[in-house]
Amino acid sequence: MMLVKRIRVIGILLALALLASACVAAPAAETGQDMAADEAMDSGDSGALTGxxxxxxxxxxxxxxxxxxxxxxxxxxMILTLIDEYQALHPGVEIELVQPPPGDVSSREYIVTNMTAGTIPHVVYTLTRDQVEEIGKNWWVNLDSYLEQPNHYVEAGQPGSERWLDLFYEVPFQANRILGSHYTLNYSIVTSMMFYNKDIFEEVGVEVPTTLAELLDVFQAxxxxxxxxxxxxxxWFMYETLGQLGGSIMAELTPQVNPDGGPANFEEVACAIDRGVFxxxxPEYREWMRLMxxxxxxxxxxxxxxxxxxITxxxxxDIVVxxxxxxxxxxxxxxxNIEFEWGMFYAPKCTQESSPVCTGTPAPPIxxxxxxxxxxxxxxEDGLVDLAADFLMYLSAPQNAERxxxxxxxxxPLQKGATPADPDLISILENLQDHEGEAAMWTYYDKTNLESRxxxxxxxxxxxxxQLTLDDAVAQIDEIKTMYASDFISDNEVDCSALGFE
Structure with missing residues (x-):
């Protein structure tokens, strides 16, 4: 049964030729999207919304x-059901779905192309890290003022009903601020792990590893x-599981990179690079490379x-892990078609059995x-910021986000009060909702921009x-890292001293 025939799809042609001109930012308005968000907020009577x-x-x-x-x-x-329900609540509103780009077009490529061409939809699903370089172009609405408002789709007395921001688990949600503000309504939590063939583990006589040394022994067996x-x-496997490995190996440097604790932000990582810490x-980074x-x-x-x-x-x-x-x-x-028993485990920690720089600090969960x-x-431009924000309030209400x-x-789910349907995911959520995890893992690859990454x-x-010696690789990586950090600090007027960096 073809469901997409219910949708009037807007065909957006990805004019990739425009990418060359995407690096030229349009002149910024004096207060940009911040002012637009403030002016767009209404008195709370969402029933009058149209557009x-x-x-x-x-x-x-x-x-x-x-x-x-x-x-x-x-x-x-489910998005079709939620759109129908929202339109029934607001008869003057029509929501038109735009098909995402094909899989061989990156989300950033899609955004840059369509922002430049003026064909970007009013609301898009995007990665926060893809917004970092574009904040100064007034491409995105600052959501801070909305997040301070009540979400009237949340049941009274529940988190978010008085202040929308309170609806979300604090650590993973706050970790995605850019220069202290939210430009994305981060909607859900993802995690990665090792999936393994239990039957082959039993056949070979190995168990789930908890340390890097054990992991290498299992692989050898x-x-x-x-x-x-x-x-x-x-x-990319090198930068998920082995990003976690870096978090374990380089744990001793965390107080220098992330002086205030909690989630590590783009500014702190840039300053840590600039000041020679990261x-x-x-020695820690070199060992990380060797163990990779x-x-x-x-x-x-x-x-x-x-x-x-x-995966296939x-x-x-044919592959065990x-x-x-x-x-x-x-x-x-x-x-x-899966004909074997399977299970899951997280990345192991690095101990001194693998390297003298390792302290046995657990690898942060991705x-x-x-x-x-x-x-x-x-x-x-179309005067629809208020409508867009209200629709996002509706989507994020626990009863809707859960569905x-x-x-x-x-x-x-990132929303308090929304529960995973799969019981195997409930324990994973409990492990992540209040854990700094990836948010504090400053070694993780998404703490810099796409090009340097x-x-x-x-x-x-x-x-x-x-193809490169360790010395040559290290020297070239540092050249890229320092150039990125210098540009980020300069472009965004970051005061590293105010962040605790000497």
Missing amino acids: KLTLNPGSYYPSESMEWSETNPNPHN LQDAGYTPYGGIGS RAET KEVAKYRTQDWTDKNANA KWLQG VEDGSWRVKQNKLNP GGAPGGFAITKSAI LINDLGNVL LEIWDLKNAYILD
């Missing part, structure tokens, strides 16, 4: 069918038994291909709220493949 709102809901865009198949592993369509031990989705030349190389020995041979996907091989039993995210849980349970709904400059998130089934990934891969 036509365009929405790119990202992964929440409905699947073409609600029937499971290998090409449709995650059927979902699996390899000796003729199995490919480890795989993931492309080469550099690749440090040790783990990579057990990886699938095609791991350097960013498009390689080991894992599902067929695979790294993937919380979305894998639902997909595994729906898949009738789990944060990296993406959400953002209101764009199109809403400002939308559980329908998708691959993320966890990609360049550093390539240098790490080149070192692991013996």
